[in-house]
Amino acid sequence: MPGGNGRRVAVVAGCRTPFCRAGTVLKDVRAVDLARLAARELVHRTNLDGAEVDQVIWGQVVPSALVPNVGREVSLLPQFPKEIPAYSLNRACASANQAVTAAHDQIVLGHADVILAGGVESLSDIPILASRRLADILVEASKAKTAVQRVKAFAKMRPRDLIPVSPAIAEPSTGETMGQSAEKMAKENRISREAQDRWALRSHQLAAQGSADGRLTAEIVPVFPSRPGDPIVTEDNGIRRDTSLEQMAKLKPVFDRRYGSVTAANSSPLTDGAAAVLLMNGEAARALGYEPLAYVRSYAIGAVDPGWQLLQAPVFTVPRALERAGVAWKDLGLIEIHEAFAAQVLSNLKGFEERGWEINEDIINVMGGSIAIGHPFGATGGRLVTTLANEMKRRDVQFGLISVCAQGGMASAIVLERR
Numbered sequence: 001m002p003g004g005n006g007r008r009v010a011v012v013a014g015c016r017t018p019f020c021r022a023g024t025v026l027k028d029v030r031a032v033d034l035a036r037l038a039a040r041e042l043v044h045r046t047n048l049d050g051a052e053v054d055q056v057i058w059g060q061v062v063p064s065a066l067v068p069n070v071g072r073e074v075s076l077l078p079q080f081p082k083e084i085p086a087y088s089l090n091r092a093c094a095s096a097n098q099a100v101t102a103a104h105d106q107i108v109l110g111h112a113d114v115i116l117a118g119g120v121e122s123l124s125d126i127p128i129l130a131s132r133r134l135a136d137i138l139v140e141a142s143k144a145k146t147a148v149q150r151v152k153a154f155a156k157m158r159p160r161d162l163i164p165v166s167p168a169i170a171e172p173s174t175g176e177t178m179g180q181s182a183e184k185m186a187k188e189n190r191i192s193r194e195a196q197d198r199w200a201l202r203s204h205q206l207a208a209q210g211s212a213d214g215r216l217t218a219e220i221v222p223v224f225p226s227r228p229g230d231p232i233v234t235e236d237n238g239i240r241r242d243t244s245l246e247q248m249a250k251l252k253p254v255f256d257r258r259y260g261s262v263t264a265a266n267s268s269p270l271t272d273g274a275a276a277v278l279l280m281n282g283e284a285a286r287a288l289g290y291e292p293l294a295y296v297r298s299y300a301i302g303a304v305d306p307g308w309q310l311l312q313a314p315v316f317t318v319p320r321a322l323e324r325a326g327v328a329w330k331d332l333g334l335i336e337i338h339e340a341f342a343a344q345v346l347s348n349l350k351g352f353e354e355r356g357w358e359i360n361e362d363i364i365n366v367m368g369g370s371i372a373i374g375h376p377f378g379a380t381g382g383r384l385v386t387t388l389a390n391e392m393k394r395r396d397v398q399f400g401l402i403s404v405c406a407q408g409g410m411a412s413a414i415v416l417e418r419r
Contacts, residue, residue: 010292014386019374054112059095059119096381121376181310207368271374275382313411315351333397339369
């Protein structure tokens, strides 16, 4: 809905890089380069004068120690004046959603007319930390005033001190990983292994269809190789076009090997990728000659106790977003639900159903979801906004919803409208 000053926020366009499994074809591409590629392509596709951009806001969950503010590096592309302010943010898996809603607020407040929002993640290039003891020794050695003092500092080092520390995808508050949380949700909500595999298969089949007919690939900017002879990356590489329930059933549970049901097949993979979204004040969009894909009607952010059902916050957040929009669940023509795990999606849907809402799978994730397409933590929200807005235009749908669960027991919900 428009702000008190009548300003409506338009989703003008969006694009993204291919989403590729970590450690595969994008493993040598830095996160900042993926982010800049998506942003540069969006500027070219929209024929936007970079001087029109007022701010850049970018999401990233696992930043590089060398490039801690990837948003600022995006704003320093040659296409933009150097004076555009920019920042990066982290709301876990909803980071790009937060970038979009932060842009929304700035536009509604009248602080900006044109904002480039997005997100990026390179899970092939996560920072590897030194042990605390090794770090202390290195600091001590760096402060040594003599060679003898330096040698004494290094003499304290033990082989175990050299073991690197990798970031864990676990809750700092509980120590529980996302997968363990999904497993708990599957058990508590009675989500069967067969139901999870069927949802995962559906995701792959619909993503394969959306890629084959060009709807998904139209949103993708190719990534050219850094080494001569390597192929150009033009599509998501996690979509399994030839998988089946029989093949999925052969996989063993990952997080509870004895009684579990969450497998690699019904979970989203670790992924590299970036996404960018162009948002404008509706009047500015028209003045610049753009036809908006959709408008941001409302949004909501919510959270639950991480020790409960970590990924179930959408059940409380989506109703708040719908209430703020003045829209009922039955009015939605398309819905995009982030697929961290099939168990999480089905738990969320069961929670919506318990509110008395009728679940129509024909309008949910109509081109598959993160299980098939992939999930670069900081970028997924940008993909969802772009994909939903484009499909709403194709189907002439009035209202659409994005629902994203996130680490920390958080969730983001955004309602888009066409008219």
